Amino acid sequence: MQSPIHVTSEIGKLKTVMLHRPGHEIENVYPDILHRMLVDDIPYLPIAQEEHDYFAKTLKDQGIEVLYFAKLAAEALADDQVKNEFLEKMLAESGHAAGAVHDALKEYLLSMDTQAMVDKIIAGVRKDEIHTKFVSLAEMAEDADYPFFMDPMPNAYFTRDPQASIGDGITINHMTFKARQRESLFTEYIIKYNPRFANKGVHVWRDRYHDTRIEGGDELVLSDHVFAIGISQRTSADAIMDIARNLFKDSNYDTVVAIHIPHNHAMMHLDTVFTMINYDQFTVHPQILDGGKIDTYILHPGKDGEIEIQHRTDLQKVLEEVLDKPEIDLIPTGNGDPIVAPREQWNDGSNTLTIAPGEVVTYDRNYVSNDLLRKHGILVHEVRSSELSRVRGGPRCMSCPIVREDLKN
Template identity: 80%
Template sequence: MQSPIHVTSEIGKLKTVMLHRPGREIENVYPDILHRMLVDDIPYLPIAQEEHDLFAQTLRDNGTEVLYLENLLTDALADNNIKDEFLEKIIAESGFAGGAIHDALKEYLLSFSTKDMVDKIIAGVRKDEIKTKYVSLAELAEDKDYPFYMDPMPNAYFTRDPQACIGDGITINHMTFKARQRESLFTEYIIKHNPRFADKGVNVWRSRYPEGRIEGGDELVLSDQVLAIGISQRTSAKAITELAESLFEKSNYDTVIAIHIPHNHAMMHLDTVFTMINYDQFTVHPAILRDGGHVDAYIMHPAANGEISITHETNLKEILEKALDKSEIDLIPTGGGDPIIAPREQWNDGSNTLAIAPGEVVTYDRNYVSNDLLRKHGILVHEVRSSELSRGRGGPRCMSCPIVREDLKK
């Protein structure tokens, strides 16, 4: 049976992608919680939606089927028992496993249609929206000034991170910060219960329950055998080891390249500093390279008795040439490597390109220096508007989760 998931590279023609159109969750962010919500500013919602619609249209115009997370989840919850089970879990993961607040939240959420309920869960539930049967101490005395029972999920439009499709399977991710951890429960229900995926033989390489932290922004599918992954603020060595073990045992993958990157907010994921855009071309933010183009990378392969061999290598070009069997790799520096332009454009996701076919990418219009340079290197660039979307600290790659890509010609 053909799996409904098929991603054997970062660059094969993008056939199906999952997005989330930003909604009311954006307007539930206010200055005091910016840090906790992992954003630096508050997008202006109507324009963010307009920009997002244009992004989705650019993908459709280029032959990509666009699926929306909110619709996939709604369809996954069509059966009332499953919907009930999901609600119990999401309310528990929001901090209320039982009690008066749990009961009131459940009753409130059940009063919506399933689609509106999904939108509401993403948007967040304010304390003044519900009435509890009796007043608990928690209600009276805990976080008195905090306005939410269920936090908004303003990062939901970065569909890249809660999961990642690799080969005919998926990792459903244990995300790092509380602000995003509930997002991958959506993926779990979509894979288990949406008719498009349920009982279709989708391999779950790693579920969201083991402790090690991992996010899709760190998972780069370089080929049908090679995965690159960031050791980053969001992805731990423990999770990478577990994923490598699972892939080596159950899939075609025999090489995992773990690349250590700085652990900070500007470079939270590998895809904020490094993306693949053609058979032999990559964008790279010069700040991750030491003199001579060196990084700290650990190359993992299966060894005898289910063990894993690890070698430490540092020359990024050579690592990629060897892993992809290319005689020459072209590393294109974000912002041309200029000491001001490079970090400025990287901050607004100048390295976060989404390849929609080999040598063809979608990027933010604001990163014009990087975009011009990509064109000089022969890349076809589709620019999308980015004034508001970029405020969430993610670009076209972060905003998209490829579900199906065409295989590359060998």
């Protein structure tokens, strides 16, 4: 049976992608919680939605099927028993495993139709939306001024991160910060219960019930046997060993390239500084390379289930070797200029979504990087980015490929 998920490269023609249109979760953010919510600014929602619709249209105009995360989630929860089980888990992960607030939230959420319930959970539930007779001492004494019973999920439109497609399977990620951890509970239910995916042979390479951390922005499928991953603020080395073990055991993947990037918010994931855009071309933020060098580790299956690790520092050579290419073109974000490069990287100038070999979608604001891509022969579709970019993610972050065509060679 052909798996409904099939992604054997970063660049094969994109056939199906999963997005999330930003909703009221964006407006449930205010200055005191910005940092904890991992957002740098508050987008103006109507314009963010217009920009997102334009992004979706750009993909649809190229013949790409667009699926929406929240719709897939609502479809997955069609059965009452499944919905109840999901809600219990979601409430527990939101800090309300039992008690009066749990009961009131559950009654409130179940009073809605399933799509409205999903949208509401993503948007967040304010305290003044529900009525409870009893509240806990913690609630009265410690959290009295906090406005939410369930926090919003303002990063949900970065569908790249809670999950990642690899081959015929997926990783359902244990994300680093609390602000994003509940997003992948939706994924778990989508894969288990949405008729498009349920019982269709989707291999879960790694589920979300781990202590070690992994996020999809760090996961790059370079080919049908080479997988690259960032050792980053969001993905730990232990999680990489775990995913490597699982891929080596049960898939075609025989090479994992782990790249150690700076651990900071501007470069939180590998795809904020490095993306693949053609058979032998990549974007790279020049500031991660020290004279062309960066700590890189090549993992291969060893004897008796062990993993062999080689330490290397020449990224270009590593890519030439693992992809079997005579030369790799690393295209510097912002043309390597000391001001333009960090400015455009901050606005996701390295974060390209490749929709076919040598064809990408990028933010319009990164015009220096975009011009340089064109000079390197890349076909660039620009999308609007005034509001979307404020939450620190670009076209690759905003999209989760579900199906790509296999590469011809």
